[in-house]
Amino acid sequence: MSVPTRRRRGADPPSEPVRGRGTPDAARMRRLGWPTRILIGGLLMVVAVVGTTALRVWQVARIDDQQPADAVVVLGAAQYNGEPSAILASRLRHAADLYSEGLAPRIVTVGGSQNGDRYTEAEASRDYLIRRGVPANAVEMVPEGTDTLRSLEAVAVLAEQQGWETAVLVSDPWHSLRARTMARDAGLDAWTSPTRSGPIVQTRETQLRYIYRETGALLFYELTHAPVDTATSEVG
Template structure:
């Protein structure tokens, strides 16, 4: 019994250390802003309302628009599906917003697939392979950078990240909650792969 208790204690300590290191990595990678150049800017989806991007998605689209203007990539890919009953998708709402903001329609590609980060990146990876594109600048929230980058690279993309610094997901009062969530989500994905990516709530 004494040996068993020691094993349990060591396992708990090891798990705690792993989570602490992962949390540090989440925060460190959140500070990275890599602006290409790349084949495409990829905007990871977030909620939309009847074709209008909600604040989280709009903040990501603003970042993508700025990157496009800086010529980080010659095109923007929006991604994300819709919920039952939705009149639009995250990808379509994002594409329409970018076009309204002056990005040429020919340079915006919508991939209306995915209800979570892995599904979305899987669809983007397939579309980029079909087009002969390989490198991507991922646009998402800072705390989501580590996990989305890891997934994209595992799916064969040469991926870097350039997060939005505005929007509801970036404010300091809520940072601890987002870091904790992403720490658990990244740990689940690291240990269990695609299956682990679906253990927490849907969406990026």
């Protein structure tokens, strides 16, 4: 007859048999079907792409990489009967400062007109610069395009015709990355010098709204290489 063994005090109790493998989260994932796993993976990828793009928009907005160039290009925004909007005026003042510092021998103003307008954005911008003391022969107009892409493509055509190729783009901080991407795709060797004044940079709420907007616009452009419709927007 066998004698029962006595467990020593302090000895570990017998271990329970291990059931299943991995953590509870891993077990739940194994229970999900492949379509659900693919959907979750796709959503995570979308979140990562959007987040990375928003970070790039924010980073480039903080950089002023101005350097001597053939032209300072002022991207258009709304004008009212020949008078630049507050957004456009802040860009033009910054461009005038860059010209006065000798960064480039010319300023190029861009932008067409909406139905019913008497002036194009390029015309209103040129007149504003001349009133601020920029010589008339130092301002070139490209009165084409109601969006950033079409305007920059027209600037690239002008650059080729006149034999220059480098440009410093002046716009709002959050617009800088998309504008630079489009300019380089059009064949310009472009850098950015965003304005630090104007309505778009006044409040945190406005800044976040434009970062959100530019993130979507940049992703749309990178996917389609088409412009975002800005006919009703102050920002081209």
